[in-house]
Amino acid sequence: MESFKPYTARYAVLPVENIDTDQIIPARFLKTTSKVGLGQNLFSDWRYNDDGTDNPSFTINKPEYQGVEVLVAGNNFGCGSSREHAPWALQGFGFKAVLSTYFADIFRNNSLKNGLLPIIISEETYQKLVASDAEAAGEVEISVDLASQTLTLPDGEKVHFPIEPFAKYCVINGVDQLGFLVSADDDLTTYESAHAPRVNTAGLL
Amino acid sequence: MTAAPQTLFEKIWNRHIVRPESSETPAVLYVDLHLVHEVTSPQAFTELRERGLRVRRPGQTVATMDHSTPTTPRGKDGIIPVLDAQAQAQLTQLEINCRDFGIPLFALGTENQGIVHVIGPEQGLTQPGMTIVCGDSHTSTHGAFGALAFGIGTSEVGHVLATQCLLQSRPKTMEVRINGSLKPGVGAKDIILAIIAQIGIGGGTGYVFEYTGSAIRSLSMEERMTICNMSIEGGARAGLIAPDQVTFDYIKNKPRAPKGAAWDIAVADWATLVTDAGAVYDATIELNADTLAPMITYGTNPGMGIPITGKIPTQKDMIDEQSKAGLEKALKYMDLAEGQSLIGKEVDVVFIGSCTNSRITDLRQAASLLVGRTVNPKVRVMVVPGSALVKKQAEAEGLDKIFLAAGAEWREAGCSMCIAMNGDQLKPGQYAVSTSNRNFEGRQGKGGRTFLASPLTAAATAITGAICDPRDIR
Numbered sequence: 001m002e003s004f005k006p007y008t009a010r011y012a013v014l015p016v017e018n019i020d021t022d023q024i025i026p027a028r029f030l031k032t033t034s035k036v037g038l039g040q041n042l043f044s045d046w047r048y049n050d051d052g053t054d055n056p057s058f059t060i061n062k063p064e065y066q067g068v069e070v071l072v073a074g075n076n077f078g079c080g081s082s083r084e085h086a087p088w089a090l091q092g093f094g095f096k097a098v099l100s101t102y103f104a105d106i107f108r109n110n111s112l113k114n115g116l117l118p119i120i121i122s123e124e125t126y127q128k129l130v131a132s133d134a135e136a137a138g139e140v141e142i143s144v145d146l147a148s149q150t151l152t153l154p155d156g157e158k159v160h161f162p163i164e165p166f167a168k169y170c171v172i173n174g175v176d177q178l179g180f181l182v183s184a185d186d187d188l189t190t191y192e193s194a195h196a197p198r199v200n201t202a203g204l205l
Numbered sequence: 206m207t208a209a210p211q212t213l214f215e216k217i218w219n220r221h222i223v224r225p226e227s228s229e230t231p232a233v234l235y236v237d238l239h240l241v242h243e244v245t246s247p248q249a250f251t252e253l254r255e256r257g258l259r260v261r262r263p264g265q266t267v268a269t270m271d272h273s274t275p276t277t278p279r280g281k282d283g284i285i286p287v288l289d290a291q292a293q294a295q296l297t298q299l300e301i302n303c304r305d306f307g308i309p310l311f312a313l314g315t316e317n318q319g320i321v322h323v324i325g326p327e328q329g330l331t332q333p334g335m336t337i338v339c340g341d342s343h344t345s346t347h348g349a350f351g352a353l354a355f356g357i358g359t360s361e362v363g364h365v366l367a368t369q370c371l372l373q374s375r376p377k378t379m380e381v382r383i384n385g386s387l388k389p390g391v392g393a394k395d396i397i398l399a400i401i402a403q404i405g406i407g408g409g410t411g412y413v414f415e416y417t418g419s420a421i422r423s424l425s426m427e428e429r430m431t432i433c434n435m436s437i438e439g440g441a442r443a444g445l446i447a448p449d450q451v452t453f454d455y456i457k458n459k460p461r462a463p464k465g466a467a468w469d470i471a472v473a474d475w476a477t478l479v480t481d482a483g484a485v486y487d488a489t490i491e492l493n494a495d496t497l498a499p500m501i502t503y504g505t506n507p508g509m510g511i512p513i514t515g516k517i518p519t520q521k522d523m524i525d526e527q528s529k530a531g532l533e534k535a536l537k538y539m540d541l542a543e544g545q546s547l548i549g550k551e552v553d554v555v556f557i558g559s560c561t562n563s564r565i566t567d568l569r570q571a572a573s574l575l576v577g578r579t580v581n582p583k584v585r586v587m588v589v590p591g592s593a594l595v596k597k598q599a600e601a602e603g604l605d606k607i608f609l610a611a612g613a614e615w616r617e618a619g620c621s622m623c624i625a626m627n628g629d630q631l632k633p634g635q636y637a638v639s640t641s642n643r644n645f646e647g648r649q650g651k652g653g654r655t656f657l658a659s660p661l662t663a664a665a666t667a668i669t670g671a672i673c674d675p676r677d678i679r
């Protein structure tokens with residue numbers, strides 16, 4: 001995972017609540033054994049017509065949104081299935097952060113493990129971002145600084161966003177959590193020597 | 206001094222702390238059982254290979270093939286043919302991964318294969334007080350046994366494969382209390398659809414549910430699984446039901462259940478896994494089973510549910526702009542009108558299956574309405590057992606003959622049209638009544654439209670060809 005650097009980026013808005021992971025990437029694209037190349041399947045059923053051509057009215061297909069790196073979405077983004085293909089597809093497309101008033105748990109966890117920032121914003125900030133976008137579609141920018149947990153909105157206002165200290169540490173330093181877990185081996189060995197395995201799957205077929 | 210009263214969740218959580226939560230790091234939580242399937246695991250095994258890590262506890266891990274497997278009939282050679290090359294490659298990869306890392310695998314076409322949340326309980330691997338994870342959000346199913354069970358992403362699948370542990374922040378607890386008793390024709394699926402309709406699909410985010418109350422106590426294990434299965438559709442990662450005699454009776458004599466003296470020791474321990482009097486939940490909600498009707502969804506998320514005798518809500522019923530827009534978008538996709546009644550709405554497909562409702566008791570319920578009747582010839586009716594063992598049991602009871610005589614399809618085991626990865630799918634614009642758990646846009650096939658309901662409602666609809674209250678079939 002790359003370490004996080006503060007950035008300023010243009011954004012697109014999908015003002016739809018409860019965008020589930022089946023919309024972010026439909027299940028038929030999950031038959032892959034790789035993480036790569038999923039960006040083209042992002043929002044597939046909304047983004048493409050039945051004949052495979054681009055749906056010109058879908059936000060991120062519009063010329064003014066080409067190259068956006070931040071997605072602002074309606075409440076409860078990422079609900080539904082646990083597929084990590086959802087953040088992989090968002091990142092594959094080029095998104096570095098998703099802003100919403102609320103995220104589903106598993107999506108949020110999965111995103112942080114990949115350095116895709118799920119940033120929780122207030123309803124007021126959400127409305128502001130929607131309004132700025134309506135005025136100058138695809139032109140307005142926001143800045144994201146993780147160290148200070150600050151978003152700078154198009155009008156210059158700075159708002160603070162929450163993130164757990166450990167996830168923040170991992171994203172800023174590009175550290176992945178598996179390394180941390182592997183380093184907890186002493187505690188794990190102690191635990192296992194005090195607790196017999198609850199089940200044994202050996203021999204099942 | 207006596208210990209402070211604890212919730213069931215706290216008891217299980219505390220037993221599994223390898224390293225406690227600190228101000229800087231989440232807790233390291235031990236995982237007793239890891240379930241693996243073909244779709245969410247390949248990238249995790251790649252990660253292990255790249256880092257030179259092994260699977261720490263293959264004996265606490267089991268894999269199955271379910272999501273992308275065909276449910277079409279076996280060939281003359283007894284083999285279920287896989288026609289999709291990409292699905293085949295993914296299945297082959299799982300086989301290689303399990304072989305290389307020593308993980309037991311229920312391969313396609315073998316006697317124990319089935320949906321990942323059906324096989325755990327079936328083998329007696331799912332037991333009270335355990336922590337169980339899987340790269341699948343419906344892992345919450347196993348909470349019906351009083352196990353803390355939740356879905357994880359593929360990175361976390363790698364964590365558990367390599368270390369048998371997860372980093373977890375402690376969730377909050379919500380008691381979901383359901384008193385009263387269900388009326389005939391109303392079942393577990395209706396309870397959970399009603400709960401989600403009440404709290405919304407984000408209402409449980411950050412919580413673990415514990416289902417309590419007299420209505421829950423009177424349910425069978427398989428009905429309890431139906432309820433816990435859909436906890437995630439209310440936003441909760443896990444749902445728990447305290448184990449009781451019903452639980453113990455169900456587990457006893459399952460292949461991997463404790464045996465002999467170990468059984469008695471286990472049951473004595475499991476009996477302590479209840480929320481103590483005086484323990485405090487972070488939140489409580491209530492529902493009364495007495496007044497519950499069969500439920501059905503009208504929209505594009507599982508929270509958009511109504512009693513089958515009711516009407517689709519209108520814009521006036523919505524509390525804010527986002528919900529108004531959400532309702533409008535959903536009804537446009539479903540091609541339905543606000544205020545409309547769903548009874549009598551013609552459907553194209555009825556799907557009876559999925560980890561929510563594909564166990565033997567679900568199939569028995571569907572068969573109880575279909576016996577001696579035929580399905581409406583305009584409707585394609587698919588019955589897909591949750592596992593090869595469920596299929597075998599159903600055939601031993603003659604249920605397959607009832608379904609086939611009624612004009613339904615009797616398929617091989619798997620996820621099938623719940624997720625539509627294997628070719629079992631709706632055509633654009635088609636309507637289905639489905640016993641699965643998700644009615645998201647395109648979930649059962651691009652452009653397909655799903656009404657979620659119970660096996661009884663699905664069977665009643667299969668007979669009449671239009672959405673039907675099962676209490677009207679006599």
Ligand code: SF4
Binds near residue numbers: 641
């Ligand atoms: S039956 Fe459906 S919900 Fe259950 S595990 Fe399979 S795809 Fe997921």
